[in-house]
Amino acid sequence: MAHVLRRLLSMGETTDDVVAAAPPVSPREVFRRFWPYTRGGRRWLLPVVLFSLTAPAVDAAELWLFKIVVDDVLVPRDLRPFLWVAPAYVGLVLLSGVLGFADDVTSTWVGERFLLALRSDVFRHVQGLSLGFFERRRLGDVLSRVTGDVDAVETFLLSGVADALYYVIRLAVFLGLLFYLRWDLTLLALLIVPLFWAAARHFSRLVKDASRERRRRGGSLSAIAEESLGNVVLVQAYNRQAWEEHRFDRESLGRFRAAMASARIRAVYAPVVEVIEVTGGLAVMGLGTWKLAQGQLTLGGLLVFLALIGKLYSPVRALSGLATTFYAAAASAERIIELLDQRPQVTEAAGARRIGRARGEVEFDGVWFRYPGSTSWALSDVTFHAAPGETLALVGASGAGKSTLAKLQLRFYDPERGAVRLDGTDLRELALADLRESVAVVLQETLVFHGTVRENIAYGRPGATEADIVAAARAADAHDFIELLPEGYDTPVGQRGRTLSGGQGQRLAIARAMIRDAPVLLLDEPTTGLDARSVRRVMDPLRRLMAGRTTIVISHNLLTVRDATHIVVLDHGRVVEHGPHEDLLAHDGTYARLHRFGVGALPS
Numbered sequence: 001m002a003h004v005l006r007r008l009l010s011m012g013e014t015t016d017d018v019v020a021a022a023p024p025v026s027p028r029e030v031f032r033r034f035w036p037y038t039r040g041g042r043r044w045l046l047p048v049v050l051f052s053l054t055a056p057a058v059d060a061a062e063l064w065l066f067k068i069v070v071d072d073v074l075v076p077r078d079l080r081p082f083l084w085v086a087p088a089y090v091g092l093v094l095l096s097g098v099l100g101f102a103d104d105v106t107s108t109w110v111g112e113r114f115l116l117a118l119r120s121d122v123f124r125h126v127q128g129l130s131l132g133f134f135e136r137r138r139l140g141d142v143l144s145r146v147t148g149d150v151d152a153v154e155t156f157l158l159s160g161v162a163d164a165l166y167y168v169i170r171l172a173v174f175l176g177l178l179f180y181l182r183w184d185l186t187l188l189a190l191l192i193v194p195l196f197w198a199a200a201r202h203f204s205r206l207v208k209d210a211s212r213e214r215r216r217r218g219g220s221l222s223a224i225a226e227e228s229l230g231n232v233v234l235v236q237a238y239n240r241q242a243w244e245e246h247r248f249d250r251e252s253l254g255r256f257r258a259a260m261a262s263a264r265i266r267a268v269y270a271p272v273v274e275v276i277e278v279t280g281g282l283a284v285m286g287l288g289t290w291k292l293a294q295g296q297l298t299l300g301g302l303l304v305f306l307a308l309i310g311k312l313y314s315p316v317r318a319l320s321g322l323a324t325t326f327y328a329a330a331a332s333a334e335r336i337i338e339l340l341d342q343r344p345q346v347t348e349a350a351g352a353r354r355i356g357r358a359r360g361e362v363e364f365d366g367v368w369f370r371y372p373g374s375t376s377w378a379l380s381d382v383t384f385h386a387a388p389g390e391t392l393a394l395v396g397a398s399g400a401g402k403s404t405l406a407k408l409q410l411r412f413y414d415p416e417r418g419a420v421r422l423d424g425t426d427l428r429e430l431a432l433a434d435l436r437e438s439v440a441v442v443l444q445e446t447l448v449f450h451g452t453v454r455e456n457i458a459y460g461r462p463g464a465t466e467a468d469i470v471a472a473a474r475a476a477d478a479h480d481f482i483e484l485l486p487e488g489y490d491t492p493v494g495q496r497g498r499t500l501s502g503g504q505g506q507r508l509a510i511a512r513a514m515i516r517d518a519p520v521l522l523l524d525e526p527t528t529g530l531d532a533r534s535v536r537r538v539m540d541p542l543r544r545l546m547a548g549r550t551t552i553v554i555s556h557n558l559l560t561v562r563d564a565t566h567i568v569v570l571d572h573g574r575v576v577e578h579g580p581h582e583d584l585l586a587h588d589g590t591y592a593r594l595h596r597f598g599v600g601a602l603p604s
Contacts (some may be wrong), residue, residue: 140223152332
């Protein structure tokens with residue numbers, strides 16, 4: 001069975017789409033890491049334990065009433081005991097129903113509270129990770145961990161433990177009754193219990209491997225689906241549907257094989273356990289029948305004993321099978337622990353300075369930077385300064401390092417050497433929230449959420465009034481087209497703003513930056529990809545947005561460069577030229593060459 005599992009799980013491993021497996025974690029470590037999340041629901045664990053204690057006692061009482069019915073009613077044909085046995089049995093059934101209802105509601109409440117706390121904490125942790133994490137990891141796999149894997153942890157820590165406790169209590173109750181009825185038959189029945197555990201121990205290891213592979217393949221599947229559907233325009237434009245289906249089918253097949261391996265293991269395990277149980281039951285039945293014939297045991301006693309044997313083997317079988325459930329859930333716990341162990345590359349210093357509203361002075365001082373895992377410098381000794389209210393343009397060919405400077409300005413990364421300063425203070429000494437509140441961003445990619453126009457504009461400043469939203473839209477030259485939408489400001493913009501044109505989406509982004517009213521404005525290729533008419537519609541609101549703010553324009557097409565106070569020309573991460581537009585043209589260097597050959601459509 002083990003070699004079959006290895007062969008099944010190794011098929012299709014050559015694809016780059018497979019998400020790497022999480023490092024193994026011991027069960028003790030899993031409990032240590034996740035037990036704190038039960039805080040707030042622990043006081044309800046005692047009622048759950050009491051329900052677990054009471055329910056087996058009620059079941060045992062029902063069986064004992066059955067013995068009385070056989071021995072005192074059926075065999076002697078005397079109906080008088082039935083007059084109190086019947087209502088007692090009905091009462092026990094009702095009590096069992098009430099206990100079951102209370103147990104289900106309470107245990108579900110405890111489990112869902114745990115999931116609520118854990119899922120929120122995992123999501124909060126992921127939100128706090130640095131940009132580098134998301135640039136290295138596949139988003140679909142992260143989503144799979146935040147959703148599906150979190151649910152499995154609850155099984156490992158609460159549901160599984162509660163079930164184990166319930167089965168142990170049932171085992172103790174029924175074992176006590178069995179010893180009370182016939183100790184010799186009970187010892188015979190217990191002879192097969194080690195076989196249960198041996199089978200469970202063997203099959204659980206196989207199930208753990210299959211479950212770990214299944215969760216890993218599930219993460220790969222989510223990653224491919226998110227990538228493909230998120231870029232559906234590109235997929236359809238290039239007729240790559242068949243290729244994307246092939247990628248998806250390949251990972252689906254991997255997950256299918258892992259699921260089938262797990263199913264085969266469970267399918268073999270079930271009849272093995274059944275044979276063990278039947279063997280024990282037949283042995284007890286044979287000896288019990290002989291004792292009945294010898295007059296050492298009543299018929300009711302034998303029937304109840306056989307029923308109790310079934311009740312005994314049921315928790316034994318469940319406990320042995322619970323190990324496979326634990327191992328399956330452990331695979332998900334490992335993936336969540338790996339995610340929680342990720343640490344942001346950018347952290348806030350202890351005692352970070354709060355600056356309130358900044359003046360807007362931006363300075364890069366001898367900045368060197370390379371991306372994690374890279375051996376080449378993305379920026380080398382970059383120095384420039386922008387005074388409050390000035391416009392500084394960063395220009396250069398693709399890959400020159402312009403967008404990297406934007407990431408450092410927002411402190412998505414920290415420089416390895418040198419410093420980035422705001423109002424003379426190193427960004428590493430500032431509170432992250434204050435720093436980012438001081439910067440408004442308009443990017444090349446129009447980032448909008450699936451919500452209404454109003455919600456997307458107000459995203460720049462939570463708590464903005466209706467008047468603020470409309471004023472920002474007017475300033476961004478967006479109010480007129482918004483009024484023509486089916487529901488005006490309440491119109492949903494669709495996933496990633498796909499119901500809007502490129503120019504409309506960009507004006508919405510400008511309105512969001514307007515309403516933020518930050519002292520520093522970062523424009524990262526804000527007009528790339530727009531047609532000439534859309535560019536003209538965007539430029540006027542952009543200029544209004546730039547007025548009175550320190551503006552850093554990162555430009556490839558150099559559209560707003562002529563109006564900049566100062567221009568910094570980058571080449572392979574180095575500053576090769578800087579100065580006003582006319583001076584750089586007169587210098588006849590890199591900037592003039594870009595202008596002369598029309599790179600980025602520099603205006604003449």
